[in-house]
Amino acid sequence: MNADVIRPLGPIIIDIANITKDYVMGEEVVHALRGVSLQIHSNEYIAIMGPSGSGKSTLMNMLGCLDTPTSGHYEFNGRNVSAMNDDELAAIRNREIGFVFQTFNLLPRASSLRNVELPLIYAGVDPETREERAAQVLRDVGLGDRLDHKPNELSGGQRQRVAIARALVNDPSIILADEPTGNLDSKTGQEIMALFENLYQRGHTIILVTHEPYIARHARRTVHLRDGLIESDDGAVVRELESLALT
Amino acid sequence: MxxxxxxxxxxxxxxxxxxxxxxxxxxxxxxxxxxxxxxxxxxxxxxxxxxxxxxxxMAVFGDDVLYVEQWPWKQVDDWWNYRDRKKIKTEYAEPINRMIAAAPNSNLLEAVPTSSLIRSVKYGDSEVSNILIRGTVSDYIITSTFDFKEGRFFNELESRGGANVCVIGYDVADALFPSESPIDKSVLISGQPFKVIGVISRQGSFLGLFSLDAIVVMPLPVFQKYFSAKSESDILVKVKDKTKLAEARDELTGLMRRVRGLPPEKKDDFSINEQQALKSxxxxxxxxxxxxxxxxxxxxxxxxxxxxxxxxxxxxxxxxxxxxxxxxxxxxxxxxxxxxxxxxxxxxxxxxxxxxxxxxxxxxxxxxxxxxxxxxxxxxxxxxxxxxxxxxxxxxxxxxxxxxxxxxxxxxxxxx
Incomplete structure (x- = not known):
């Protein structure tokens, strides 16, 4: 692992400004996000941290276009996400975002290949290309010999690799990983983190949501959330230093 | 897509x-x-x-045959208007046929009189009851749809001469002659012997209600000689072209009114029935x-x-x-x-x-x-x-x- 390589930043992919999200729980209104602003560039490897209840999951759902904010503005690659309907959000998730879940979320009765093909089906890719691309990505994550295995025939680490392959197959703008090592032992976890590092080096943009500091350490930038607000963002500091150095 | x-x-x-x-x-x-x-x-x-x-x-009635009868083939609310109508007589067939022959453009082909009642039929020790005994003429065959299992229908000579011959339905043959041919055997109806000359093939039942094969057909003169009381008569009229059924019907109505001598202001005192009316x-x-x-x-x-x-x-x-x-x-x-x-x-x-x-x-x-x-x-x-x-x-x-x-x-x- 080569954690000190920092790739030059690309253009802004995610630009959220003063986002809030309220949930109504019975008679009580929960303010999960109280005004969060964040810019994420292409080629970034960013960790979002925070204790439970900090709004970390809510922010992740916003970033992943699974949910829309109560107020504030969200632009993804210059497109206004806050105003999109369900199907437009689905299209953005399909093309632009690769999800990696803590519980892998593979379809239990489908082979690795069929699991990885799924986003391509929703993208309308023809069957031959689908199979070719899915097999290619599975080989890239080191599962070239596990194409026809069902999830229950794979180890935890292998399952997460299938999930990562699924996230990569549609060549998304960002990979959004929610506690990707949460269900793995530490050794397998390290292997998965090495895979993310490798993806970063190959030019992918990665957003990691975690509460484990030793996992977050792999990222180049860390954003801490507390009580629905950004507590610290070292990326902002780095950029300020960069701009100071330029003047 | x-x-x-x-x-x-x-x-x-x-x-x-x-x-x-x-x-x-x-x-x-x-x-x-x-x-x-x-x-x-x-x-x-x-x-x-x-x-x-x-x-x-329905096909048994033929789609090209009109039935002149006392009652219509439909539900009537004013049945008392029909009850007192004069009976249809087999003698009507003759003037109708004369008028048909006299009209060159007639839509009608032939009128056939029939007369029927229910009797038992015996042969040796066997007996079948509830058999429709029908008297008619040799032309009856043109208004009917049946085939013969064996034998033949009576000819014009037998018909006019009143020979003691008969044609029996499948059920009658089956019940009385289980193991032999009925042809040339004599069956007894009301004590009178009739020689069997033909057996009609199986026709089945009408809507599952009654069998069409429980029938004996004989020449009209013999029928009238022995069974004329209590019998019901009607006239069957075959039309030339079944697509012109309505015209044929109107023509027949006119002929029947002349036969009955009805003045123009009087209503019909007979009914002309057809398969289609029954169907509807x-x-x-x-x-x-x-x-x-x-x-x-x-x-x-x-x-x-x-x-x-x-x-x-x-x-x-x-x-x-x-x-x-x-x-x-x-x-x-x-x-x-x-x-x-x-x-x-x-x-x-x-x-x-x-x-x-x-x-x-x-x-x-x-x-x-x-x-x-x-x-x-x-x-x-x-x-x-x-x-x-x-x-x-x-x-x-x-x-x-x-x-x-x-x-x-x-x-x-x-x-x-």
Whole structure:
């Protein structure tokens, strides 16, 4: 692992400004996000941290276009996400975002290949290309010999690799990983983190949501959330230093 | 469009996988539809069978024969107006035939008088009762649709001369002559011997109500000699062109009025009946039986549909997390809706297919065991059952599929 390589930043992919999200729980209104602003560039490897209840999951759902904010503005690659309907959000998730879940979320009765093909089906890719691309990505994550295995025939680490392959197959703008090592032992976890590092080096943009500091350490930038607000963002500091150095 | 095709084929694969991995559940759920389809299909075959039987019964009357009778072949509310009408007499045939011959453009061909009553028929020690004894002329054959099993109909000479000969129906022959040919044997009717010269082939029953084969036909002069009292007479008139039935009917009405000597201001005191009129009287009855039957059996299919709906709801609940995952990966509402609709449809199609197979076997079995039972299995019925199965699937899958498609991805992903 080569954690000190920092790739030059690309253009802004995610630009959220003063986002809030309220949930109504019975008679009580929960303010999960109280005004969060964040810019994420292409080629970034960013960790979002925070204790439970900090709004970390809510922010992740916003970033992943699974949910829309109560107020504030969200632009993804210059497109206004806050105003999109369900199907437009689905299209953005399909093309632009690769999800990696803590519980892998593979379809239990489908082979690795069929699991990885799924986003391509929703993208309308023809069957031959689908199979070719899915097999290619599975080989890239080191599962070239596990194409026809069902999830229950794979180890935890292998399952997460299938999930990562699924996230990569549609060549998304960002990979959004929610506690990707949460269900793995530490050794397998390290292997998965090495895979993310490798993806970063190959030019992918990665957003990691975690509460484990030793996992977050792999990222180049860390954003801490507390009580629905950004507590610290070292990326902002780095950029300020960069701009100071330029003047 | 391409994407839609891929989504549909993907949904089919999922549906098949689901059914395979939940075999017991799928079969039990499909059982409701199987029973429903068996019921509806059997009812369908029975209705088709009845329809065919009905048409066959109707054909006995001939679609080119008019019947001059005292009563019309329909329900009448003012029966007292008909009761006192003069009886139809066999003698009317002669002037009618004369007038037909005199009119070169007549639509009518030939009038045939018949006269009938019920008697027993004996041969040796055997006796059959409730046999329709009919006296008529040799031209009766042109108004009829029957064939001969053996022998022949009486000729004009026998008809006019009043020979003691007769033609017997299949049932009479079967009962009195189980092991020998009836030809040239003499049967006794009211103590009078009649020589059998022909046996009519089996005609079946009229709407399953009475047999058309319990009949003896003899020349009119002998009939009148022995049975003239208490007999009912009518005139059968064959028309030339059955497409001009209405004109023929008007012409015959005119002829009958002349025969009866009715002044213009008097109403007809006879009825002219035809197959079509009888059909239009009986059709509504037949149709309401069909509708009632289909409705009752349709209920069992409905129960099956509710079962499918229930299991699809369970399936949606169980797979909430999967739905969340699919949505995160870019499945749109339509995609999810389609997936569950296809699952319920696949289940119904499976049920429909099995049900149809059962229904076919049952029809086959019933047909072999009770050949007289009106049952008819057709390709149309197969198509209809399959379409009904698909519609049932769409109907029963819609509510659960809709609720699945509306799931919020965040909530669905969090569901354990």
């Amino acid at each position: 391409k994407r839609f095709v891929y989504e549909v084929s993907e949904s089919w694969k999922i549906a098949v996988t689901q059914m395979r991995s939940n075999k017991t559940r799928s079969i039990l759920t499909a059982l409701g539809v199987i029973i429903g389809i068996v019921a509806v299909t059997l009812m369908g075959t029975a209705i088709t069978g009845i329809q065919i039987g009905f048409d066959k019964s 009287t009986l059709d509504p009855i037949k149709n309401s039986i069909a509708i009632a039957g289909l409705f009752v059996t349709g209920l069992s299919l409905f129960v099956g549909a509710i079962g499918i709906m229930n299991i699809t709801f369970v399936s949606v609940k169980e797979r909430t997390k999967e739905i969340g995952t699919r949505k995160a990966l870019g499945a749109r509402r339509r995609t999810i809706l389609l997936q569950f609709l296809i699952e319920s449809t696949a289940l119904c199609l499976l049920g429909g297919f099995i049900g149809l197979t059962f229904a076919y076997l049952m029809c086959f079995g019933i047909g072999k065991t009770f050949p007289s039972f009106p049952i008819h299995f057709s390709f149309n019925l197969v198509m209809v059952s399959m379409i009904v199965s698909i519609l049932t699937g769409l109907f029963s899958g819609f509510a659960p599929a809709w609720s699945a498609s509306r799931l919020d991805p965040v909530t669905a992903l969090r569901y354990e």
